[in-house]
Amino acid sequence: MTKKSTDSAYQFEVIENQARKLWQKLKIFKFNPQKKQPLYVVDTPPPYVSADHLHSGHIMSYAQAEFIVRYKRMRGFNVFYSMGFDDNGLPTERFVEKKYQINKNKISKSKFIKLCLKETEIGSRTYKKLWDNLGISVDWSKTYSTISPIAQKISQWSLIDLNKKGGLYQKQVPILWCTTCRTAIAQADLEDKEQASKMNYIDFQGQKDQKLTIATTRPELIPACVALYVHPKDKRYADLIGSSATPALCQHQVPIKANPNVDPEKGTGLIMVCTWGDVEDLEKWRLDKLPTRSIIQENGKLNQLAGPYQGLTIQEARNKILKDLKNAGLLRRQEKINHTLNVHERCDTPMELVKSRQWFIKIANLQKTWLKYGRQLNWYPKSMFKIYQNWVQSLKWDWCISRQRYFGVPIPVWSCQKCDHKIFAKIKDLPVNPLEDPAPVKKCPGCQNSKLQPESDVMDTWATSACTPFLLRELVGKNRQSVYDKMFPVSLRPNAFEIIRTWDFYSIVKSHYNFKKIPFKDVMISGHGLDEHGRKISKRLGNYQPSDRLLQQYGADAIRYWATGASLGQNLRFNAKEIKKGRKTAIKLFNINKFLSIHLEELSQKHIKSISQNLNQNKDLEPADLWILKSLNQCIKKTTTAFENYNYAGAKNTIHDFFWSQFADYYVEFIKYRLANSRLTASKKAALAVLYQVFFNIAKLYAPIIPFITEYVYRQSFSKNHSCESIHVCSWPEKLAFSGRINQQEFNQALAAIDEIRTYKSKQGLALGKEIPTYQLKTRVNLTKFRNFISQVMKVKKLT
RNA sequence: GGGCGUUUAGCUCAGCUGGCUAGAGCAACUGGUUUACACCCAGUAGGUCCAAGGUUCGAAUCCUUGAGCGCCCACCA
Numbered sequence: 075m076t077k078k079s080t081d082s083a084y085q086f087e088v089i090e091n092q093a094r095k096l097w098q099k100l101k102i103f104k105f106n107p108q109k110k111q112p113l114y115v116v117d118t119p120p121p122y123v124s125a126d127h128l129h130s131g132h133i134m135s136y137a138q139a140e141f142i143v144r145y146k147r148m149r150g151f152n153v154f155y156s157m158g159f160d161d162n163g164l165p166t167e168r169f170v171e172k173k174y175q176i177n178k179n180k181i182s183k184s185k186f187i188k189l190c191l192k193e194t195e196i197g198s199r200t201y202k203k204l205w206d207n208l209g210i211s212v213d214w215s216k217t218y219s220t221i222s223p224i225a226q227k228i229s230q231w232s233l234i235d236l237n238k239k240g241g242l243y244q245k246q247v248p249i250l251w252c253t254t255c256r257t258a259i260a261q262a263d264l265e266d267k268e269q270a271s272k273m274n275y276i277d278f279q280g281q282k283d284q285k286l287t288i289a290t291t292r293p294e295l296i297p298a299c300v301a302l303y304v305h306p307k308d309k310r311y312a313d314l315i316g317s318s319a320t321p322a323l324c325q326h327q328v329p330i331k332a333n334p335n336v337d338p339e340k341g342t343g344l345i346m347v348c349t350w351g352d353v354e355d356l357e358k359w360r361l362d363k364l365p366t367r368s369i370i371q372e373n374g375k376l377n378q379l380a381g382p383y384q385g386l387t388i389q390e391a392r393n394k395i396l397k398d399l400k401n402a403g404l405l406r407r408q409e410k411i412n413h414t415l416n417v418h419e420r421c422d423t424p425m426e427l428v429k430s431r432q433w434f435i436k437i438a439n440l441q442k443t444w445l446k447y448g449r450q451l452n453w454y455p456k457s458m459f460k461i462y463q464n465w466v467q468s469l470k471w472d473w474c475i476s477r478q479r480y481f482g483v484p485i486p487v488w489s490c491q492k493c494d495h496k497i498f499a500k501i502k503d504l505p506v507n508p509l510e511d512p513a514p515v516k517k518c519p520g521c522q523n524s525k526l527q528p529e530s531d532v533m534d535t536w537a538t539s540a541c542t543p544f545l546l547r548e549l550v551g552k553n554r555q556s557v558y559d560k561m562f563p564v565s566l567r568p569n570a571f572e573i574i575r576t577w578d579f580y581s582i583v584k585s586h587y588n589f590k591k592i593p594f595k596d597v598m599i600s601g602h603g604l605d606e607h608g609r610k611i612s613k614r615l616g617n618y619q620p621s622d623r624l625l626q627q628y629g630a631d632a633i634r635y636w637a638t639g640a641s642l643g644q645n646l647r648f649n650a651k652e653i654k655k656g657r658k659t660a661i662k663l664f665n666i667n668k669f670l671s672i673h674l675e676e677l678s679q680k681h682i683k684s685i686s687q688n689l690n691q692n693k694d695l696e697p698a699d700l701w702i703l704k705s706l707n708q709c710i711k712k713t714t715t716a717f718e719n720y721n722y723a724g725a726k727n728t729i730h731d732f733f734w735s736q737f738a739d740y741y742v743e744f745i746k747y748r749l750a751n752s753r754l755t756a757s758k759k760a761a762l763a764v765l766y767q768v769f770f771n772i773a774k775l776y777a778p779i780i781p782f783i784t785e786y787v788y789r790q791s792f793s794k795n796h797s798c799e800s801i802h803v804c805s806w807p808e809k810l811a812f813s814g815r816i817n818q819q820e821f822n823q824a825l826a827a828i829d830e831i832r833t834y835k836s837k838q839g840l841a842l843g844k845e846i847p848t849y850q851l852k853t854r855v856n857l858t859k860f861r862n863f864i865s866q867v868m869k870v871k872k873l874t
Numbered sequence: 875g876g877g878c879g880u881u882u883a884g885c886u887c888a889g890c891u892g893g894c895u896a897g898a899g900c901a902a903c904u905g906g907u908u909u910a911c912a913c914c915c916a917g918u919a920g921g922u923c924c925a926a927g928g929u930u931c932g933a934a935u936c937c938u939u940g941a942g943c944g945c946c947c948a949c950c951a
Contacts, residue, residue: 273951340950347951352949354949354951411950413950641887641888647886651885651899654900655898657913670910723888724888735898835905841906842915843909
C-alpha cells in the first residue's frame with residue numbers, strides 16, 4: 075500500500091502499454107475468415123513510406139477512420155482491417171534522390187533500387203510504430219506493400235485484363251512531361267503554382283515587311299512556332315489570313331490562319347502556335363494538321379532546331395533569346411504579370427509537352443461512366459461527390475500510366491521489333507519483369523520475327539494502388555472462397571480529400587474495366603491537419619511537432635480525442651488545449667472507475683454478480699436512477715446514429731455531454747449519500763447497480779475514441795463479470811431495459827433546485843459539502859417527492 | 875472566370891430536417907481540501923450568430939444578393 079501515491083494517479087504510459095500488450099497477446103484485431111458475422115472490409119490508404127515527417131495530420135486522418143473500425147467491430151461485424159504501404163513509384167524515387175542528393179540518371183539502376191528498398195523498409199517501420207502507439211487496430215498479419223510480389227501480380231493482372239477489355243493503348247503523342255523527373259506524367263499529377271513572369275511583345279516579320287506583334291510568356295518557343303492565328307472577324311488582321319510570316323530571329327516561314335477561338339481582346343489578337351506550348355497549341359496543331367517543330371528534349375534542353383539556343387535549358391534559352399530580341403530591336407515591350415502554371419506536384423517543375431511513346435488507359439471521353447459510378451457511392455460527407463464530379467468534368471487527357479523510371483511495377487509487355495505486335499505476359503507467370511524474365515513466346519505470333527523488345531517502363535504508382543479494393547482479398551486467399559467473393563467491393567474507403575481525384579477516381583476506373591462494379595460502397599473523406607494558426611503543415615515551414623513526440627507528451631487517447639474535433643471532411647487545427655481536454659476525459663474515467671471500485675470492494679462476489687445483472691427486475695430504483703438511465707438510453711441512441719453516419723465528431727459530443735454534465739457532475743454526486751450508508755440497503759444496492767451499468771455503457775461508448783483508458787476500466791471493473799476478452803470485442807450498447815417510470819419535467823425541477831442551492835452556497839463562499847440548517851427554495855418543485863433527495867444531496871437540514 | 879468549404883463568446887469550435895432565455899472547452903474573474911478526481915469542484919462575466927434583403931406566427935438554422943478567409947479547377951496569346 076506504500077505505492078499508493080503513484081498507483082492512485084492516472085499515468086497514461088502505464089495504462090496504454092498494458093492495453094497494447096493485452097491486444098497483442100490476445101490477438102484481438104486478428105481477422106478470422108471463419109466467423110459467421112457479416113464482413114466489414116476497410117480499404118485503408120497505404121501511406122507513402124517516403125514521408126519522413128509524420129505529424130498531427132497523419133494522426134488525425136488515420137484515427138478518424140479507426141474510430142469507425144472500432145465501432146463496427148463492437149457492432150459485431152467481422153472487420154477486415156489491414157495496412158498497406160505505398161512504396162513504389164515517383165514519391166519514393168524523389169525522396170531517395172533528395173535524401174541522398176543523387177539523380178536517377180547518374181546512378182546504376184540496381185543501386186538506386188537498393189536505396190529505394192532500404193528507405194521503404196525504414197519508412198514502414200516508422201509507420202508501424204506510430205500506428206501501434208496510436209492504437210490503430212490493424213491486423214498486422216495482413217499487410218502488403220505496393221512493390222511486393224502480390225501487389226505487382228494484381229497490378230499486372232489488372233493491366234492485362236484491362237487491355238483485353240479495350241481500355242489500354244500505346245501511342246506516340248505529345249504528352250505531359252516532367253523535365254526534372256524525366257518521365258511522362260498524368261493530369262492528376264499536376265498542381266497549380268502562381269509565378270511571377272513577363273509578357274513579352276515581340277515583332278515577327280510579315281510578307282510585305284509588316285511588323286506583326288505577338289505576345290508571349292514563352293519567347294524561347296519562337297523557334298518552335300508553326301503558325302500564327304487571328305480571329306476570322308478581326309479587321310486589323312483580315313488581309314493577313316492566308317499569307318505567311320517569319321518568326322523573330324528565325325528563317326522559317328509559318329502560315330497565318332484564322333480560328334474563332336482566338337480572343338481579339340487578349341494580347342495583340344495575333345497569337346503564335348508552337349509545338350507545343352500549351353493545350354491550345356496542341357488542339358490547333360491537331361485540328362489543322364500543322365507541321366511539327368519540336369525543340370524541347372526529354373531532359374529539358376533545346377535541340378538543333380533551336381539554332382543558336384541548342385543545348386540550353388528552357389530558362390537559359392528564355393534569357394538569351396530575350397537579350398537577342400532586345401538587341402535586334404524586336405522586343406517592343408514587357409509587362410510584369412502573375413500567372414498560374416501547371417507544375418509537377420512532386421518537384422514543382424513546370425510541365426512541358428513532349429512527343430513521346432506512352433501507355434494510356436482510356437478515361438477522357440467516359441465522363442458519363444465515371445459520374446454514374448460516383449453517384450452509386452455513399453459519400454460522407456455528401457458534398458465530397460462535388461469534388462469528384464468537378465474533377466471528372468475537367469478530364470482532358472487519357473491516363474498516362476507509363477513512367478520512365480526504375481522503382482515501380484513493370485509493364486508486363488514485349489513488343490515485336492518488326493511489326494510492333496504487343497505480347498502480354500501470361501497470367502500464370504505474374505508477376506514478371508520483362509527486362510529479366512523471358513517473353514511468354516519465342517516468336518511474334520503476327521510476323522514470326524524472333525526479336526522481341528521487352529518493355530522498360532514501369533507503371534504510375536496509382537495504377538497499382540488503384541487495385542487495393544481487389545488486392546485486399548488476396549491477403550486472405552482464394553482457398554477461402556466464400557469470404558474471398560464477399561470481400562469485393564469493399565465496405566469502406568476512407569481517405570483525405572486531395573486524393574479523390576487520384577486514388578478514388580483511378581480505383582473506380584480500374585474497377586469499371588476489370589469488374590464492371592463499384593470498388594467500394596462508402597467513402598469517408600477526411601480533411602487536413604493544420605497548424606495552430608490554420609496554415610497547412612509543411613516540412614519547409616517546420617510548423618508541426620513530430621507525431622512520436624506528441625504521443626510521448628500527451629498519450630494516444632488524448633490525441634485521438636483531439637482528432638474528433640473536426641467534423642467529417644473539415645480541416646482541423648492543431649490545438650494543445652483540445653488534446654488536454656482528451657486527457658482530462660481519460661482522467662475522469664480513471665477516477666470514476668476508482669470511485670466504483672472502492673464501493674465494489676465492500677461487496678461480496680454474490681452482490682457484485684447481482685448488480686451486474688439486468689435492471690428490469692429491480693424494483694428499488696429511485697428517481698435519480700431512472701433519470702440517468704433514461705438519459706443514457708437517449709445518449710446511446712444518438713451516439714449510435716452518429717457513428718452509423720461516420721459522424722465520430724457528433725458521437726464524441728453526445729457522449730461527452732452525457733458523461734460530464736449528467737453522469738459525473740450530477741448523478742455521481744446524487745448517490746453519494748446513499749452509498750455512505752454503512753448497511754447495504756436496497757437504495758444503496760440500486761445506486762450501485764445503476765452506477766455500474768451506466769459507467770460500463772459509458773466506457774463502451776467511449777471505447778472507439780479512447781480505446782486505452784476504456785480497456786483499463788473494463789479490465790479493472792467489468793471483465794470479471796463479463797465474458798469478453800477486451801472491451802473492444804464487447805457488444806455495442808443497446809437501449810437498457812429497467813423497471814419504473816419517471817416524469818422528466820418534474821425531475822428537471824429538482825435539478826434546477828439543486829443548481830439554485832449550489833449557486834447560493836457559492837455566492838456565500840460556502841463549501842458545497844457544508845451543511846446548512848435551512849434554505850428556502852425559489853424554484854417551484856414537488857417537495858413531497860424530492861425533499862429528502864434535494865436536502866440529502868445539498869446537505870440542507872430543513873428545506874422549504 | 876467556375877466550383878466547393880467556411881464566417882457563432884477574447885481563442886478553438888458544437889448547434890441535425892427552422893421552435894423554450896444561443897451552448898462547450900480554454901482564457902478571465904469569485905469562491906471552495908467535498909469520503910473518485912487540485913490532472914479537481916461550484917459559480918460569475920462575456921455574443922447586433924459576416925452584411926443586407928426575403929419567406930414565416932417564429933430564422934444562427936431556409937431562400938436571394940454581396941463581402942472576408944481557405945481550397946480546387948480553368949485561363950495563362
